Amino acid sequence: MTTALIWPGPRSIEPVTPEALQGALAQVDGFLWMDLCPPKEGDRELLRQALGFHPLALEDAFRARERPKLDVYPDHYFLVFYAVDYDPENGLLRVPIHLFIGSRYLVIVRPGAIPAVEEVAARWAGREPPGPVAPGSLTYTLLDAIIDRYFPILDRIAEEVEAIEERLFAGSDGRLIEGIFQMRKALLELRRVVAPEREVINLLLRRELPIFKPEDMAYFQDLYDRLVRLTESIDLYRDMLSGALESYLSLQSNRLNEIVKVLTIASIILMADALVAGIYGMNFRYMPELEWPWGYPMALLLMAGVSVGLALFFRRRGWL
Numbered sequence: 001m002t003t004a005l006i007w008p009g010p011r012s013i014e015p016v017t018p019e020a021l022q023g024a025l026a027q028v029d030g031f032l033w034m035d036l037c038p039p040k041e042g043d044r045e046l047l048r049q050a051l052g053f054h055p056l057a058l059e060d061a062f063r064a065r066e067r068p069k070l071d072v073y074p075d076h077y078f079l080v081f082y083a084v085d086y087d088p089e090n091g092l093l094r095v096p097i098h099l100f101i102g103s104r105y106l107v108i109v110r111p112g113a114i115p116a117v118e119e120v121a122a123r124w125a126g127r128e129p130p131g132p133v134a135p136g137s138l139t140y141t142l143l144d145a146i147i148d149r150y151f152p153i154l155d156r157i158a159e160e161v162e163a164i165e166e167r168l169f170a171g172s173d174g175r176l177i178e179g180i181f182q183m184r185k186a187l188l189e190l191r192r193v194v195a196p197e198r199e200v201i202n203l204l205l206r207r208e209l210p211i212f213k214p215e216d217m218a219y220f221q222d223l224y225d226r227l228v229r230l231t232e233s234i235d236l237y238r239d240m241l242s243g244a245l246e247s248y249l250s251l252q253s254n255r256l257n258e259i260v261k262v263l264t265i266a267s268i269i270l271m272a273d274a275l276v277a278g279i280y281g282m283n284f285r286y287m288p289e290l291e292w293p294w295g296y297p298m299a300l301l302l303m304a305g306v307s308v309g310l311a312l313f314f315r316r317r318g319w320l
Contacts, residue, residue: 016034016046017046017050018046018049018050021034021046021050021051022050025104025105030104031104031105031106031133031135032104032105032106032107033105033106033108033121033124033138034105034106034107034108035107035108035110035117035121036107036108036109036110037108037109037110037111037112037113037114037117038110038111038112039061039062039109039111043062043109044058044062047100047107051100051102051105051107053073053076053078053100053107054073054078057071057073057078057100060078060080060098061078061098061100061109062109065096066080066096066098067080067192067196068080068081068082068193068196068197068199068200069196069200070200070203070204072203072208072209075102075103075209076100076101076102076103076105076209076211077099077100077101077102077204077209077211078098078099078100078101079098079099079101079200079204080096080097080098080099080200081096081097081098081099081143081146081197081200082094082095082096082097082146082193082197083095083097083114083115083116083117083146083149084149084150084153084190084193085149085153086153086156086157086186088160091182091185091186091189092153092186092189092190094189094193095110095111095112095113095114096110096111097109097110097114097117097146098110099139099142101135101139101211102135102211103135103210103211104135105135106135106138106139106142108142114146115149116142116145116146116148116149117142117145119145120138120141120142120145123141124138124141134212134213134216135211135212136211136212136213136215136216136219136220137216137219139212140216140219140220140223143201143223144219144223147223147226147227147230150190150194150230151230153190154190154230154233154234154237157183157186157187157190157237158233158237160179160183161183161237161240161241161244164176164179164180164183164241164244165240165244167179168244168247168248168251169251176248177245177248180241180244180245180248183237183241184238184241184242184245187234187237187238187241188238190234191231191234191235191238194227194230194231194234195231197227198224198227198228198231201220201223201224201227202224204220205217205220205221205224265310265311265314268310269306269307269310269311272303272306272307272310273303273306273307276299276302276303276306277299277303280295280299
């Protein structure tokens with residue numbers, strides 16, 4: 001659905017045409033909010049004719065495969081951001097949002113639903129601004145709502161990381177290693193979103209275009225600080241998962257070593273018994289033990305004594 005709001009004047013423009021958009025911006029204090037979700041075939045040409053966006057920026061906006069970035073054009077910014085959600089079964093879900101930010105407009109192009117955008121649009125559509133609408137306040141409100149949703153997702157991932165650490169020492173768990181790799185993948189994908197977005201906000205702080213007011217910089221600095229905190233938390237949880245993976249592999253290696261040690265000791269004891277049995281099993285005619293009445297019990301006692309002696313020896317050395 002295409003939504004266009006203007007201030008001052010009517011809350012929506014229907015139908016959305018190049019003439020309607022140009023008429024909205026022709027007002028002295030007019031400001032345009034336009035939301036294309038999902039964009040239609042003719043919307044690209046509409047934006048090019050009405051607002052003069054660069055063809056490369058429009059191509060990136062309608063392709064929806066770009067990493068977070070900020071492109072600077074003579075009269076506007078083109079910003080790519082991501083809204084995220086997390087599903088334990090499907091991992092991290094990302095929906096791109098493309099913003100064209102000018103001094104008189106904020107145009108949004110997105111391929112799917114983003115709750116943060118709907119909330120901000122409903123908030124701004126239902127009130128009359130006390131003065132001229134500033135692009136800085138709108139941009140900050142929108143990005144702030146998107147970034148706010150990162151923290152609950154990271155908290156859910158943190159809970160799963162802690163649960164993995166608790167399961168690590170609880171015993172053998174065949175799915176533990178699978179859970180570790182799933183969490184590492186989710187954190188890696190989240191970092192691929194958050195780290196470039198931090199640099200995007202840093203570029204906005206440079207004020208290369210006179211679109212934002214000086215007082216807007218404090219709000220963008222707040223967004224930057226929160227993204228830095230998110231990046232540090234993601235790196236911390238990735239390190240925790242790496243440590244959990246190393247601990248898991250060490251525990252598995254120790255268990256394997258214990259099994260090999262027990263099997264080796266058992267093999268040595270059985271080899272000693274086999275030695276005694278082999279000597280008495282030699283098929284010679286003249287052997288003094290063949291005529292002993294108690295030869296068979298003595299052979300069994302000898303094997304038992306050798307086995308017990310070896311077991312006591314290994315136990316005394318701490319190998320058993």
